[in-house]
Amino acid sequence: MNDRDVFERLDIRPNARNDGGRELRLRCWVHFLRAVRGELASRTGLPWKQRFAAWRAGFTSRSWMLYELEQGDPGRYLADFKAILNGYRVNGFYHTVLGNKLVLSRLLDAHGIPHPRVCATLIEGKLRLEDQAKAPALAAALDRVLEHSPKLVFRPVRSGCGEGVFFLDREDGGLCLNGHPVTLDEAARLLAALDGYVVTEFVQQARYARAIFPGSTNTLRVLTLWDAATGAPFTAAVIHRFGARASGPTDHWDKGEGGYCASVDRATGIMGPAVSLAADNHLRWVSAHPDSGAAIEGVAIPGFRECIDGVLGAAEQFPFCPSIGWDVVLTDDGYRIIEANTIQGLSIMQVHQPLLDDPRTRAFYERWGMA
Numbered sequence: 001m002n003d004r005d006v007f008e009r010l011d012i013r014p015n016a017r018n019d020g021g022r023e024l025r026l027r028c029w030v031h032f033l034r035a036v037r038g039e040l041a042s043r044t045g046l047p048w049k050q051r052f053a054a055w056r057a058g059f060t061s062r063s064w065m066l067y068e069l070e071q072g073d074p075g076r077y078l079a080d081f082k083a084i085l086n087g088y089r090v091n092g093f094y095h096t097v098l099g100n101k102l103v104l105s106r107l108l109d110a111h112g113i114p115h116p117r118v119c120a121t122l123i124e125g126k127l128r129l130e131d132q133a134k135a136p137a138l139a140a141a142l143d144r145v146l147e148h149s150p151k152l153v154f155r156p157v158r159s160g161c162g163e164g165v166f167f168l169d170r171e172d173g174g175l176c177l178n179g180h181p182v183t184l185d186e187a188a189r190l191l192a193a194l195d196g197y198v199v200t201e202f203v204q205q206a207r208y209a210r211a212i213f214p215g216s217t218n219t220l221r222v223l224t225l226w227d228a229a230t231g232a233p234f235t236a237a238v239i240h241r242f243g244a245r246a247s248g249p250t251d252h253w254d255k256g257e258g259g260y261c262a263s264v265d266r267a268t269g270i271m272g273p274a275v276s277l278a279a280d281n282h283l284r285w286v287s288a289h290p291d292s293g294a295a296i297e298g299v300a301i302p303g304f305r306e307c308i309d310g311v312l313g314a315a316e317q318f319p320f321c322p323s324i325g326w327d328v329v330l331t332d333d334g335y336r337i338i339e340a341n342t343i344q345g346l347s348i349m350q351v352h353q354p355l356l357d358d359p360r361t362r363a364f365y366e367r368w369g370m371a
Contacts, residue, residue, distance in 0.1 A: 024089050032084045044281050058082050065281055066351050076354035078346055082370045087343055090368050091321040095342035102157050102198045104340055113314045115337045119145050122197035139188040146170045151202035178249055206330040208302055212294045216243025216251045219327045223344055224315040225364045226322030233315035235308055236361045237349040238264040240271055245291050253348055262296050263352035269304025273297045307335040
């Protein structure tokens with residue numbers, strides 16, 4: 001007896017929208033075509049013979065260069081185009097839950113998972129405080145939020161790669177926006193032109209991270225995947241990102257934005273060498289941060305095991321999302337989950353080690369037709 005027979009016998013109307021496969025496939029193809037367009041316009045300098053080899057193997061020319069696949073084994077790496085064509089299918093329509101920062105914050109809060117406290121939302125130029133049903137005047141609302149939380153982070157509800165994020169803090173009676181002095185009225189005029197933002201408290205990162213680079217919030221990217229055999233999530237990769245003078249107040253590594261990333265041993269929490277990506281796609285490997293001189297390679301992350309256990313516990317609360325890239329800040333008293341991502345950024349992980357070397361990780365991606 002199939003499922004439809006059971007539904008008919010019990011007089012239950014089947015959910016015709018449960019699959020949603022057509023819309024998800026369309027979304028994947030849209031992203032695939034964008035990737036192809038970007039690849040055709042890219043200027044990596046890779047000879048055409050190697051470009052064709054990269055495309056046949058399913059990689060962009062940029063990945064082919066970063067992973068040095070002309071001499072390496074492409075079969076050890078998760079290929080770009082397969083990942084793009086299947087990426088949104090893995091989490092299905094639940095990827096919108098992960099991508100909506102306000103919804104994600106509410107869910108994390110409901111499960112008691114550490115995350116930055118939401119102070120307000122910004123909708124059509126109006127700042128709505130969490131403890132007030134009606135939004136007061138913008139300047140007055142902003143002043144009140146700053147009274148309780150003198151350092152704020154403004155993030156678009158839906159965005160990626162740090163787009164649209166900015167920081168506002170009050171120190172010694174004055175205001176600074178991304179380090180630049182502003183008046184309360186100037187800040188209010190900026191907010192009046194914005195829509196769809198969530199305002200959270202600023203999370204003070206742990207001492208070890210501040211010592212390496214204090215000019216940005218330096219985050220972990222933790223990739224969790226669902227093991228079908230055990231029915232539980234596992235950690236597939238951990239990367240630590242660090243900002244630099246070139247990256248400004250963010251720790252972004254991709255697109256040659258100046259940041260650094262280091263691999264982290266999943267068992268010990270000890271970091272390997274860090275790497276930056278130049279605009280011309282050349283890599284620069286370092287054992288210490290060039291701006292601060294602080295060591296990165298060989299440093300053990302304090303509280304790492306407790307953090308990973310907490311992230312795995314969070315992943316268990318999202319069984320419909322078997323693939324999540326968590327952005328996490330380590331603090332002196334624990335950790336805070338900042339974001340969760342369906343598209344996790346392969347290059348930042350695979351520039352250090354091929355994902356498919358791990359048998360559990362390979363089994364996961366094979367199940368989804370990505371390896």
